[in-house]
Amino acid sequence: MKNMGTKNQLGDMPKEEFIKYGYELIDWAANYLERIDSLPVLPDINPGDIKAKLPQRAPQSSQSMDDIIPDIEKIITPGVTHWQHPNFMAYFSSSGCGPGILGELVAAAFNTNGMVWKSNPASTELEETVLNWFRDIIGLPKEFFGVVYDSASISTLHGIAAARENAGLNVRTKGLCGLPKLRLYCTEHAHSSIDKACLTLGIGMEGIKRIASDKNFSMIPSELEKAIKEDRAKGYTPFCAVATIGTTSSTAVDPVNEIADICEKENIWLHLDSAYAGVTAMLPEMKKYFKGLEGVDSFVVNPHKWLFVPLDFSILYIRKPQILKQAFSLVPEYLKTSVDDVAINYMDYGVQLGRRFRAIKFWFVLRYFGIEGLQARLREHIRLGQLFAKWIDEHPMFERLAPVPFSTVCFRAKPSGWNDEKKLNELNERLLNEVNATGKVFIVHTKLNGVFTIRMVIAGLRTDEKHVELAWQIIKDSLNKILVD
Numbered sequence: 001m002k003n004m005g006t007k008n009q010l011g012d013m014p015k016e017e018f019i020k021y022g023y024e025l026i027d028w029a030a031n032y033l034e035r036i037d038s039l040p041v042l043p044d045i046n047p048g049d050i051k052a053k054l055p056q057r058a059p060q061s062s063q064s065m066d067d068i069i070p071d072i073e074k075i076i077t078p079g080v081t082h083w084q085h086p087n088f089m090a091y092f093s094s095s096g097c098g099p100g101i102l103g104e105l106v107a108a109a110f111n112t113n114g115m116v117w118k119s120n121p122a123s124t125e126l127e128e129t130v131l132n133w134f135r136d137i138i139g140l141p142k143e144f145f146g147v148v149y150d151s152a153s154i155s156t157l158h159g160i161a162a163a164r165e166n167a168g169l170n171v172r173t174k175g176l177c178g179l180p181k182l183r184l185y186c187t188e189h190a191h192s193s194i195d196k197a198c199l200t201l202g203i204g205m206e207g208i209k210r211i212a213s214d215k216n217f218s219m220i221p222s223e224l225e226k227a228i229k230e231d232r233a234k235g236y237t238p239f240c241a242v243a244t245i246g247t248t249s250s251t252a253v254d255p256v257n258e259i260a261d262i263c264e265k266e267n268i269w270l271h272l273d274s275a276y277a278g279v280t281a282m283l284p285e286m287k288k289y290f291k292g293l294e295g296v297d298s299f300v301v302n303p304h305k306w307l308f309v310p311l312d313f314s315i316l317y318i319r320k321p322q323i324l325k326q327a328f329s330l331v332p333e334y335l336k337t338s339v340d341d342v343a344i345n346y347m348d349y350g351v352q353l354g355r356r357f358r359a360i361k362f363w364f365v366l367r368y369f370g371i372e373g374l375q376a377r378l379r380e381h382i383r384l385g386q387l388f389a390k391w392i393d394e395h396p397m398f399e400r401l402a403p404v405p406f407s408t409v410c411f412r413a414k415p416s417g418w419n420d421e422k423k424l425n426e427l428n429e430r431l432l433n434e435v436n437a438t439g440k441v442f443i444v445h446t447k448l449n450g451v452f453t454i455r456m457v458i459a460g461l462r463t464d465e466k467h468v469e470l471a472w473q474i475i476k477d478s479l480n481k482i483l484v485d
């Protein structure tokens with residue numbers, strides 16, 4: 001097709017071109033997802049390889065989509081880590097789905113900025129509605145109000161900012177100077193986003209007190225109670241505890257009900273980070289891990305991690321949204337509207353002003369799969385996680401290093417006769433590298449009590465039993481290869 005974006009042409013790409021290349025790209029996306037098994041999960045490249053294939057300068061004159069589109073396969077795909085691959089078992093998965101991808105298309109076509117109700121009533125009301133649906137699905141009480149942010153890190157930043165506001169220190173007006181030192185409590189297994197929120201909010205690293213955890217990496221509530229009392233005696237101002245259901249390293253579960261009782265008694269905010277595992281509150285059989293959920297003040301869950309909503313989509317649910325508003329609402333003249341007292345203006349609930357129309361993809365995903373469809377997929381991942389844990393437990397050369405409440409398995413190789421911890425760490429690091437070098441599986445590690453721990457996460461939309469079997473075979477073969485070397 002003749003390129004219409006020439007210098008004589010103003011305005012957007014013509015409709016015929018948009019349709020032609022739109023179909024082409026939908027075909028490309030469908031084929032990419034269909035053949036994804038055949039691609040290496042991790043690209044075999046070095047830093048700078050992709051940049052070297054790209055021109056140093058942007059084009060002076062218009063280029064045709066006929067020239068642009070082939071570069072996806074030529075330049076970009078070879079440098080992509082394929083998060084949609086069924087054997088992507090690293091970090092916490094984020095696998096998108098067809099309806100979610102189409103939702104992104106619609107959101108991009110509208111390209112609205114939902115700062116205030118008036119700047120896009122539909123995105124505001126859809127966001128409120130789908131977040132209320134999801135709040136009810138996971139069993140949070142009705143008073144919880146949801147806000148979508150890009151990531152759990154930012155959701156948590158806002159949760160902790162609300163906690164700081166709730167402490168009644170008037171930080172909004174006066175800043176932190178001259179105030180007694182604030183203190184936040186979490187275990188060493190809490191995600192680094194808690195630390196980053198404290199860095200950003202002026203709490204500082206010294207404002208974080210690590211609470212001891214038990215052999216299952218769960219917070220010991222009596223230690224929390226003790227730390228709060230000691231801090232008060234020393235003149236600190238305890239203001240927030242952060243519990244996690246599904247910690248990043250081992251998916252440990254903090255006892256939220258006991259922690260909530262302490263927070264209530266001590267009058268401090270309880271923030272719950274359940275970025276990965278929170279979606280499993282949809283399953284009646286998993287409710288046992290969410291005891292006390294109704295007692296938290298704020299709660300983070302990422303449908304972009306394990307509910308197949310394309311990145312990015314994190315939800316903060318907050319019991320007292322007026323506190324968040326009190327912390328952040330600032331309305332310049334040009335954003336004042338005649339419905340400010342009756343409508344939600346999401347800009348009031350955070351740092352950012354502009355907001356994408358994210359709710360539409362979540363709406364598509366919830367409607368397309370239905371609650372039952374999503375539950376069935378989560379259940380299958382949990383079944384596969386338990387199955388993999390069983391294979392580890394039954395194999396004489398491997399050992400499991402943490403309980404498996406969800407679908408993430410922490411383990412290491414421990415051949416008989418290998419008792420030196422340093423050598424075991426080296427062996428497992430080699431094993432991990434060997435597995436990833438096959439290009440067929442991607443897994444990462446963590447350290448638990450100083451032990452090099454391999455983490456296998458089974459939460460991808462396209463992952464089924466044969467992919468878990470393949471990963472297991474590759475792990476065993478790689479270990480054998482190392483041991484005979």
Ligand SMILES: Cc1ncc(COP(=O)(O)O)c(C=O)c1O
Nearest residue numbers: 092151152153191193248273275
């Ligand atoms: C428990 C937990 N909280 C927060 C985060 C941060 O997530 P995000 O990348 O959405 O900021 C992660 C990331 O894996 C996590 O595991």
